[in-house]
Amino acid sequence: MNEAFDIVSCDDNQLSKRKLLHLVEHGNGVLFIGSGISRRLNYPSWEGVIESLANRIPEEETKELVRRKLNNSELLLAAEIVKNKLPFDQYCLAFEEHFCPKNPAHDDFHRMLVSLKFKGFVTTNYDPIIESALKSIQISSRDYGITISHEQRSHVHGFLSALSHSINYTERYQLFLHGKYNLHESTILSYGDYVQKYDGRNIKEQSELYEQLISGNISIEDFEQKSNLKDSAFRTIHYKAIYLLFATQRLVFAGFGLRDEYLNKIINDVQLDFNPFQPNHFALFSKNGTESWNEFDYLQKKREWNAKGVELVFYDDNETYGGIEEFVSNFPSDCFYQPNASPASIHQIPKNPTTTTESQSEQNHTVVVDNDINTKLINMAKKVADDLKNK
DSSP states (O other): OOTTOOTTTSHHHHHHHHHHHHHHHTTOEEEEEOHHHHGGGTOOOHHHHHHHHHTTOSOHHHHHHHHHHHHTTOHHHHHHHHHHHSOHHHHHHHHHHHHSOOSSSSOHHHHHHHTBOEEEEEESOOSOHHHHHHHHHSOTTSOOEEEOSSTTHHHHHHHHHHHHHOOOTTSOOEEETTOOTTOGGGOOOSHHHHHHHHHOOOGGGSHHHHHHHHTTSSOHHHHHHHOOGGGGOOOOHHHHHHHHHHHHSEEEEESOOOOOHHHHHHHHHHHHHHOOSSOOEEEEEESTTOTTOOHHHHHHHHHHHHTTTEEEEEEOOOTTOOHHHHHHHTSOGGGBOOOSOOHHHHTTSOOOOOOOOSOHHHHHHHHHHHHHHHHHHHHHHHHHHHHHHTO
16 A cells, blocks of 8 residues: 555545444444355355356356356356356356355354345345345344345335335345346346346347357347347336435445446436436445555546446455455444344454544534435435336
């Protein structure tokens, strides 16, 4: 790290951290869990699961094609080739094997995350880690996982409504944006999955172009330009639910780098539609990889994410990438909901005294700004829902 500039302790990052803590303390946030939170239990990355699935394809030529696409960072296309070449039952079985519950099904860190005062939990992961952790502090016999689908649309509506109207810390839920490991029709991994779930299009309708696509002869960009599928695109329940989430809630991203182009598109749509005065969301970032940054690099990265409506908060870390656990464990005790649980389990939830270095005037300013944002978001929710119904 540049000795003249410490990215974690600089005033700007500390201010962002105080805003984050205020959001959590007052129970106004939703935690967005990325794959980085599941890796600690050895669940595979997006690249890892595609490569593993590809190894089950008997044709060496296809395996090599998938590897080339992965090396070229064409993950959506690599996944589409795999899903097309594997029989569906084998694909589903392998997918379930990769993301089914492990032993243990969650660890102390995951339990600590769900003990924070978040209104609900959202993930693009397929594994049941957070749902399992919720069962450990709520009612263990209940199902707390909801997938976005036609069959569960009433549950999705209930999840989104509860975030805006009432908070019951003994009954919070997790929304699986990209499906759950054992609900195979709900999972989103490949290019075709994305365009079907987000845009209501079936890429296989363009049979000749599709064959060229999965043979590696054309790119996704070429396929999009040559097909006429965009003309038939419409706003699906997936798009509407995620749009409502980003437009009306304040999210805290953990273990998620916002590389997903479809989610980024929705974030950009929200920014263009509403032009917020300031970022509503937060993203937790490790300082790893920033050793050569100076203050200009830091501020430039902050501006890039601010344009997406996201405020970055950097935390200390090392080669083992355990910094996020230490970072969260040092949150003030007011950030945690204390469930009715046995003493043996309660002691795992941090009980650090509430400490802050900000002045009273800074605290008052943060409270006013945050309350103003929350009020605007709640008032906006009904209008957004009505507008989307008419699209």
